[in-house]
Amino acid sequence: MIEVDHLRKAYGPLVAVEDASFNARPGEIFGLLGPNGAGxxxxxxxxxxxxxPTAGSIRVSGHDVVASAQAAKRTIGVVPQEIALYEDLTARENLDYWGAVQGLGGAALNSAIKEALQSTGLADRAKEPVKRFSGGMKRRLNFAAGILHKPKVLLLDEPTVGVDPQSRVHLLDLVRGQAKAGACVLYTTHYMEEAETLCDRLAIIDHGRIIAQGTLEELRSMLGERDLLRLTGVFPEQAVRAALSQEPELELLGFEDGQLRLALARASERLSRLFELLGAAGAEVRGTTLTRPNLESLFIKLTGKELRE
Amino acid sequence: MRLLIASFRKDARRALRDPSALALWLGIPFSILLVMNLAFGGRASSGPRPQGVILIADQDETLLSGAVSSAFSQGPLGEMFKPEKTAEPDGRARMARGEASALIIVPKGFQSAVLDNRPAVVRLVKNPSQSIMPEIAGQSLDMLAEAVHYMHVVAGDELKMISSQTGQPSDNDVVKTSLAFNATVKRLRQYVDPLLLELEIKQPPKKEESKPFNMFASMFPGIVFMSILFLGRGSSDDIWDELRWATLRRAQSAGLPVTALIGGKMLAAMLTAALVTGLALVLGWLFAGITVANWPAALGWLMAGAAVWYLAMLILQILAGARERGEIFTSLVVFPSMMVGGSMFSFDMMPESIAAIGKLTPLGWMVARFVSILGGAAPAASVLAWLGVMATAAAVLFMLSARLLRWRFLKG
Structure with missing residues (x-):
């Protein structure tokens, strides 16, 4: 269980995280979705x-991470964004070290290493130095090093960055397996698709602030099941605004630099009607992008920018 | 302790995984030793000293001109020079071919000029491609000229008497000359017998019969510590890999204390030092006669040295803040230390004043004591006391490095 309450982290005048609060429960995959540098x-x-933390509190498995740091750390497994492995050691030697650091030893460590190598599909490469591994294999081993001690809380910081599709699928399956086994998984990503397919609950974070959180359905409902339509071209603002204001169930999200962003229900059925209206208002449409309601469109609605910007 | 062992095991594995680094840490210092040995012949004073050929063109062929030649064949000059008589043209030709250090031309009339106290020109031709031997020949001729001058001061009349004689001297002349010399000696006796100066005669302590100089043996202790310096520098550099690979932060988030991390690395450096210098001691046994009985103490001393130098270098790396600057910082300590601390040149080879300064540096202090340990001259109590000093230094450096590492790279 992770309980984050009004977390604030600042480096002097630079605020990296501001007033972030969320809970992640055992057996759940909780996603933190946001662009690079969001916090x-x-x-x-x-x-x-x-x-x-500069302010606020964090409890992991019931332990305050500042007051009872060691007790909290014993229940945590971390898979960092970087491939934090010793390139000159073999896969097995890396796991041997990380397992020992996380409190395992003897037969328990050997058994955990064997299991981790099997589950990550690296058993046949166990004796090879990591420097000979592909990016995907390193990512899998990076993951294995974080789950050796079967942590109650698993923190995954963008664990699929730069991996091939096959390894990504494998890694996501491993994450699901951990949650199924009862671990509380906190998963950060800037890949919307990953968050949608993997996470039970999500928090969307931008500029250090959590701007929305809930289940996928709850977040989608914030868009009201409306599609997101982005039009590019030439749009005389006053005439276009007047024309669109007559249209029901349509929200004008943005109007800037030859771009018009609209949220509307059943957009595909209403495209011809929209083009008529815009044409009558003197607009010239050159490009159309229709996005179904998803996290990307929610993020755009909430922040006015794309997730990957 | 469990975490310390895990950290040590990991770093020991990593160190042993790279035998090329181990070979370099030992190979570079011993290559330097080999080069020095080849350049200086290994046994600087036990082998034959360099001897220069000195050509003497004696155009006077008298008793005194012969004395010039004799001066270069007797005493210390005789060890340095091999005088060869020659005619001037032949001598000049040989000089042109660089076959001799110097050519001395004693002109005709030399003896009579000396006895009459008239100027006499003895010419010296030096070999320009040599610097030392021709200079010694020139200095020696200057000394001969001074001797002639003082001879004239004390016995000028008698010399004139000899020079005025022509042909075989008569018994009467011999008697007259002898009496004149006798009178001179009596005149001088009032000053020298008894001496007006009271001389305090100090007997210099009898030197032990010095063993022949063995360059390998002389340089061996410093060279072994050069390996330790390189090892400390190379091992401390690993902190940048830990940062680059993010393993340092991962270890922190997994609960590994900084002290266990540094302790493991220090122990791995000590193990590596034991392996590298153990091999060096075998070489020392083969070529410098290091007694096997002194190996355990020597190995203990080297491992303690490895711990101290690893930690000192680690502190420099942390203070530097980046790998490139770390290389510069550590170089600024390693190379000057090697120059004066007995690694690049043994203390035997240095001027006494420099050696005295060098022995005050941390490296020099370690090398000087290592010499005693290797020679079996250090009592066990002294070795233990020295090890205590090393352990204290290591403990201080250890705590400092842990604090610095937290402050520099792990503050959150």
Missing amino acids: KSTTIGCICGLLT
């Missing part, structure tokens, strides 16, 4: 005890 890694750093 996801800082949040994870505070939870795992690498960073000291």
Whole structure:
């Protein structure tokens, strides 16, 4: 269980995380979705005890991460964004070290290593130095090093960055397996599709603030099941605004730089009607992008920008 | 302790995984030793000293001109020079071919000029491709000229008497000359017998019969510590890999204390030092006669040295803040230390004043004591006391490095 309450982390005048609160429960995959630099890694750093919160509190498995840091750390497994492995050691030697650091030893460690190598599909490469591994294999081993001690809380910081599709699928299955086994998984990503397919609940974070959170359905409902339509071209503002104001169930989200952003229900059925209206208002439409209601469109609605910007 | 062992095991594995680094840490210092040995012949004073050929063109062929030649064949000069008589043209030709250090031309009339106290020109031709031997020949001729001058001061009349004689001297002349010399000696006796100066004669302590100089043996202790310096520097550099790979932060988030991390690395450096210098001691046994009985103490001393130097270098790396600057910082300590601390040149080879300064540096202090340990001259109590000093230094450096590492790279 992770309980984050009004977390604030600042580096002097720079605020990395501001007033972030969320809970993640055992057996659940909780996603932190946001663009690069949104504050996801800082949040994870505070939870795992690498960073000291400026304000607020964090409890992991019932332990305060500042007051009872060691007790909290014993229940945590971390898979960092970087491939934090020793390139000159073999896969097995890496796991041997990380397992020992996480409190395992003897037969328990050997058994955990064997299991982790099997589950990540690296058993036949166990004796090879990591420097010979592909990016995907390194990512899998990076994951294995974080789950050796079967942590109650698993913190995954963008674990699929730069991996091939096959390894990504494999990694996501491994994450689901951990949650199924009862672990509380906190998963940060800037891949919307990953968050949608993997996470039970999500928090969307931008500029250090959580701007929305809930289940996927709850977040989708914030859009009101409306599609997002983006039009590019030439739009005389006053005439277009007047024309669109007559249209029911249509919200004008943005009007800037030859671009018009609209939220509307059943957009595909209403496209011809929209083009008529815009044509009558003297607009010239050159491009159309229709986005179904998803996290991307929610993010655009909430922040006015794309997730990957 | 469990975490310390895990950290040590990991770093030991990593160190042993790279035998090329181990070979370099030992190979570079011993390559330097080999080069020095080849350049200086290994046994600087036990082998034959360099001897220069000195050509003497004696155009006077008298008793005194012969004395010039004799001066270069007797005493210390005789060890340095091999005088060869020659005619001037032949001598000049040989000089042109670089076959001799110097050519001395004693002109005709030399003896009579000396006895009459008239100027006499003895010419010296030096070999320009040599610097030392021709200079010694020139200095020696200057000394001969001074001797002639003082001879004239004390016995000028008698010399004139000899020079005025022509042909075989008569018994009467011999008697007259002898009496004149006798009078001179009596005149001088009032000053020298008894001496007006009271001389305090100090007997210098009898030196032990010095063993022949063995360059390998002389340089061996410093060279072994050069390996330790390189090892400390190379091992401390690993902190940048830990940062680059993010393993340092991962270890922190997994609950590994900084002290266990540094402790493991220090122990791995000590193990590596034991392996590298153990091999060096075998070489020392083969070529420098290091007694096997002194190996355990020597190995203990080297491992303690490895711990101290690893931690000192780690502190420099942390203070530097980046790998490139770390290389510069550590170089600024390693190379000057090697120059004066007995690694690049043994203390035997240095001027006494420099050696005295060098022995005050941390490296020099370690090397000087290592010499005693290797020679079996250090009592066990002294070795233990020295090890205590090393352990204290290591403990201070250890705590400092842990604090610095937290402050520099792990503050959250």
